[in-house]
Amino acid sequence: MKIPCPHCHKTNQLAIERLASQPICGACKKDLLSAPLEVDEQLFEELTAQSPLPVIADFWASWCGPCKMFAPTFQASALKHTNEALHVKINTEDNQALSQRLSIRSIPTLAAYSKGKELTRVSGALPAPSLEQFVQKAMQDAS
Ligand SMILES: [Zn+2]
Numbered sequence: 094m095k096i097p098c099p100h101c102h103k104t105n106q107l108a109i110e111r112l113a114s115q116p117i118c119g120a121c122k123k124d125l126l127s128a129p130l131e132v133d134e135q136l137f138e139e140l141t142a143q144s145p146l147p148v149i150a151d152f153w154a155s156w157c158g159p160c161k162m163f164a165p166t167f168q169a170s171a172l173k174h175t176n177e178a179l180h181v182k183i184n185t186e187d188n189q190a191l192s193q194r195l196s197i198r199s200i201p202t203l204a205a206y207s208k209g210k211e212l213t214r215v216s217g218a219l220p221a222p223s224l225e226q227f228v229q230k231a232m233q234d235a236s
Pocket residue numbers: 098099100101102103118119120121122123
């Protein structure tokens with residue numbers, strides 16, 4: 094699969110199982126999973142279906158103030174849980190078909206996935222401690 098590096102934006106080609114073995118960007122050598130990945134519908138589908146790590150998804154839009162305020166909290170969580178949980182961001186304006194199919198009605202919406210199943214979902218920007226609980230629960234439920 095093709096993973097865009099969240100640090101230098103270079104595309105990394107890797108087998109999906111490699112996500113579980115602390116992948117590093119071939120270009121900038123940083124941890125690929127230490128920041129949220131910007132994903133499109135195709136990559137979202139691949140990751141939620143097959144990722145060996147639980148997937149935490151942030152559905153957002155550029156016009157959404159609470160989404161922007163939440164972004165640093167989500168980024169900090171991605172760094173804290175590098176190689177434990179995969180943090181992804183879905184731009185709902187660029188991926189309207191996916192957002193409709195998943196019935197994303199308000200943003201930000203956070204959802205957790207493991208092995209093709211949605212584990213849980215919550216609407217609204219979470220404060221950091223609540224996000225931490227959300228991620229911890231997703232990791233428990235996924236194991
Ligand atoms: Zn990179």
